[in-house]
Amino acid sequence: MLGSDTDVAESSSYKTLNSGQSGAEAGWASVIMRMARAMHFRLAWVLLANMILSSCVAAPPIEAEPPDINLPPLIDPDRILPSSAIIAVTSSNEIVLEASQLFDPNPEPQLFYAWIADGGWLSQNARVQLSVDQEDLYRDIYYRFDGVQYAFNPCNPNVRDKKSETIFLYVSDRSFLEVTNTSVTPDEDGYLEVWAWVFQIQPGVCDE
Amino acid sequence: MKRTDILVILGVLASGCTAASEASNAPGVRCIADSECPSQLICRYDVCVSSEVVPRKLAFRMVPPNSTTWKPQSISASTIDVEDSVTIALLPSIRVAGKLLYVNEANQVRPDGPSGVLTFRREGQNNSLEQYRVESDSRYSTYLLPGRYDVSFVPDDISAPPVGFGLREFVLDTDPELTVPVRSISVTGSLRDSPGVGRRAEAVQNASVVAVSRTTGAVSSVGTTDAEGFFTFNLLPQQELYDLRVSYETNDYLREITIFRALECTMAQCSNLLGDDDTFQVSLEAIVGDAAQRQVNLTAARGELVPDFSGVVMEMNGSMPWGTARVRRTLDASGSFGARLPDGDYEVVVSAPQTFPLSSKRDAISVGVDDTSITIPLGPKVNASLEVLDLENLPGIDARVEFQRLDGSDPIVMTSDENGMVSVLLEDAKHRIVITAMQNGVARGVFNWDPMVPTMTLQLPAAAVLTGSVLGAPADVSNKEWQTVEDVAVQVLENYDGSQVTVGETTTRADGTFRVIIPAPVR
Numbered sequence: 150m151l152g153s154d155t156d157v158a159e160s161s162s163y164k165t166l167n168s169g170q171s172g173a174e175a176g177w178a179s180v181i182m183r184m185a186r187a188m189h190f191r192l193a194w195v196l197l198a199n200m201i202l203s204s205c206v207a208a209p210p211i212e213a214e215p216p217d218i219n220l221p222p223l224i225d226p227d228r229i230l231p232s233s234a235i236i237a238v239t240s241s242n243e244i245v246l247e248a249s250q251l252f253d254p255n256p257e258p259q260l261f262y263a264w265i266a267d268g269g270w271l272s273q274n275a276r277v278q279l280s281v282d283q284e285d286l287y288r289d290i291y292y293r294f295d296g297v298q299y300a301f302n303p304c305n306p307n308v309r310d311k312k313s314e315t316i317f318l319y320v321s322d323r324s325f326l327e328v329t330n331t332s333v334t335p336d337e338d339g340y341l342e343v344w345a346w347v348f349q350i351q352p353g354v355c356d357e
Numbered sequence: 358m359k360r361t362d363i364l365v366i367l368g369v370l371a372s373g374c375t376a377a378s379e380a381s382n383a384p385g386v387r388c389i390a391d392s393e394c395p396s397q398l399i400c401r402y403d404v405c406v407s408s409e410v411v412p413r414k415l416a417f418r419m420v421p422p423n424s425t426t427w428k429p430q431s432i433s434a435s436t437i438d439v440e441d442s443v444t445i446a447l448l449p450s451i452r453v454a455g456k457l458l459y460v461n462e463a464n465q466v467r468p469d470g471p472s473g474v475l476t477f478r479r480e481g482q483n484n485s486l487e488q489y490r491v492e493s494d495s496r497y498s499t500y501l502l503p504g505r506y507d508v509s510f511v512p513d514d515i516s517a518p519p520v521g522f523g524l525r526e527f528v529l530d531t532d533p534e535l536t537v538p539v540r541s542i543s544v545t546g547s548l549r550d551s552p553g554v555g556r557r558a559e560a561v562q563n564a565s566v567v568a569v570s571r572t573t574g575a576v577s578s579v580g581t582t583d584a585e586g587f588f589t590f591n592l593l594p595q596q597e598l599y600d601l602r603v604s605y606e607t608n609d610y611l612r613e614i615t616i617f618r619a620l621e622c623t624m625a626q627c628s629n630l631l632g633d634d635d636t637f638q639v640s641l642e643a644i645v646g647d648a649a650q651r652q653v654n655l656t657a658a659r660g661e662l663v664p665d666f667s668g669v670v671m672e673m674n675g676s677m678p679w680g681t682a683r684v685r686r687t688l689d690a691s692g693s694f695g696a697r698l699p700d701g702d703y704e705v706v707v708s709a710p711q712t713f714p715l716s717s718k719r720d721a722i723s724v725g726v727d728d729t730s731i732t733i734p735l736g737p738k739v740n741a742s743l744e745v746l747d748l749e750n751l752p753g754i755d756a757r758v759e760f761q762r763l764d765g766s767d768p769i770v771m772t773s774d775e776n777g778m779v780s781v782l783l784e785d786a787k788h789r790i791v792i793t794a795m796q797n798g799v800a801r802g803v804f805n806w807d808p809m810v811p812t813m814t815l816q817l818p819a820a821a822v823l824t825g826s827v828l829g830a831p832a833d834v835s836n837k838e839w840q841t842v843e844d845v846a847v848q849v850l851e852n853y854d855g856s857q858v859t860v861g862e863t864t865t866r867a868d869g870t871f872r873v874i875i876p877a878p879v880r
Contacts, residue, residue, distance in 0.1 A: 237474040249420040249846035353576035
């Protein structure tokens with residue numbers, strides 16, 4: 150059983166940082182300048198143009214810019230409903246599980262998410278879009294993404310005879326290589342964050 | 358070098374750098390001027406939107422951060438002119454705090470009691486669930502919206518019965534008196550059942566036994582039978598008539614029997630209504646009657662290939678004069694199983710995985726003495742093939758496409774491919790399709806899917822922009838200052854065929870304002 154919200158998030162996340170950019174671009178700049186001075190014929194200019202073009206399209210600009218390092222997405226406990234990590238189910242009513250927003254320090258076009266149940270009966274995955282309104286970054290760091298919801302019915306046939314059930318929300322900044330009924334596999338250069346709700350189902354709630 | 362050569366080089370460089378510059382634009386920024394939008398659309402708030410102004414009936418849900426005292430709340434649908442800015446008022450929360458009182462029969466209060474979870478569920482609001490963990494000092498403190506709440510307490514000790522406090526109304530900051538009885542009534546009994554037709558009854562081991570109030574739904578703690586079939590459960594001392602529910606797994610399937618009016622309790626004791634003895638011996642065979650062994654077979658409707666039924670879950674809920682019977686079985690490849698089912702009227706529920714080629718089913722059947730074999734045919738699923746197009750007839754790539762069955766079962770969520778296509782097996786029933794999160798797009802759309810027309814082209818409507826602000830009402834009525842509330846998730850909902858669908862979502866800025874993109878109405 151998961152001890153606390155923090156435990157859930159920290160124990161389940163892992164890092165696969167992109168390798169940082171090397172100083173190769175700066176070296177290329179000096180080579181290009183020396184070549185330009187040495188060139189006296191037309192073919193050399195075309196070659197120069199191709200090299201500059203390829204560096205412009207295939208690599209980041211030469212100017213000093215912060216390296217484009219991928220950072221992990223955030224499932225913020227402040228945006229989780231219900232906020233309790235352990236929920237006593239005392240009614241047959243549906244419980245809406247919700248992260249009202251998701252976040253990422255990188256302006257990814259989309260985040261990828263999956264809902265998985267410990268009992269293996271739920272496997273739903275899709276993606277959320279970078280929110281349209283990004284005028285201010287959340288906590289000055291994070292880009293905002295749309296929220297995700299799942300309506301959990303504690304009396305569905307897969308759950309109603311169990312004493313407890315856990316539902317996981319996985320979020321990755323890269324697409325999933327595989328999503329099964331029990332696990333998700335993110336792309337190798339992606340981060341995976343997870344939140345879990347543990348339900349303790351009281352006997353008789355489905356008799357109402 | 359010739360001048361034209363330099364221009365060629367600069368042109369090539371410029372085109373490369375222009376592309377990079379465009380790629381760095383924030384996604385969702387679709388236009389700067391009206392001229393960049395398709396005809397009949399105008400550029401508003403950087404998005405191409407419909408120029409047509411049509412009043413809309415919209416509802417709102419606001420979800421403030423958990424770290425504030427503001428609580429999630431909704432505004433029911435009202436007619437809104439999308440051109441006008443809307444102002445949304447947040448209700449302030451009230452503080453509900455105090456101490457659980459553990460009292461004995463003489464109404465004497467004990468200093469402390471068991472730890473557990475205190476639950477406040479707002480009347481009529483499924484997603485308004487507030488739970489507070491009560492430690493051994495018995496104190497609790499939480500914030501709620503004003504209103505009526507179903508309040509209950511579940512002790513950590515599984516042998517202690519849960520306590521229901523009923524509906525309580527909280528309007529102002531309050532310290533409601535929540536008393537938990539120290540004493541409970543213990544009921545001990547034994548459970549026997551026949552392992553098969555014509556065989557002698559024997560003790561049932563590892564069965565769960567629970568008493569359920571016929572009037573309030575209050576339950577006892579759970580008793581579990583031992584090797585000799587003995588169980589014990591505890592009840593709160595109250596004047597109640599109880600059903601007895603027994604459930605156990607046998608031969609890979611779950612069997613549950615509920616016996617009506619099995620137990621009658623007073624504040625002092627409980628008496629057995631199933632027999633004259635005080636030992637509360639429960640013989641399922643005697644109560645259920647000669648529950649015949651039946652063979653249940655799932656099969657494909659005529660003309661369909663019979664698939665591998667592995668993973669399909671079948672549930673049969675029967676109603677009899679003496680109570681109810683329920684069996685649930687996860688099927689193997691054959692799709693058939695044997696079960697002891699008493700005569701009666703049953704509701705059959707077949708739940709199929711998404712990839713299973715036959716449809717789920719919910720049906721009513723009557724099982725009589727002669728029905729030794731029950732066959733349930735399943736119809737085929739329908740292959741839905743959808744093409745998602747944006748307003749300019751370009752493929753809607755990477756769109757999140759949600760298929761919602763109108764009976765409320767779990768939705769299926771798919772993503773459109775690079776051609777905007779989605780193909781999925783759907784139950785043979787009407788579905789609603791909600792499209793969101795399209796790559797580099799801001800549009801959403803809501804459509805209806807009918808199995809009679811499985812192939813559809815879904816063209817997303819133009820967008821509309823709604824602006825507004827969220828203001829928090831002062832908790833103190835003497836204070837007339839309303840405050841702006843930032844970082845509130847705002848969801849806009851619209852009614853489609855009787856149910857509300859989220860058509861847009863955003864967050865309030867530091868000054869409490871927001872703007873949200875919603876689909877323009879389809880003419």
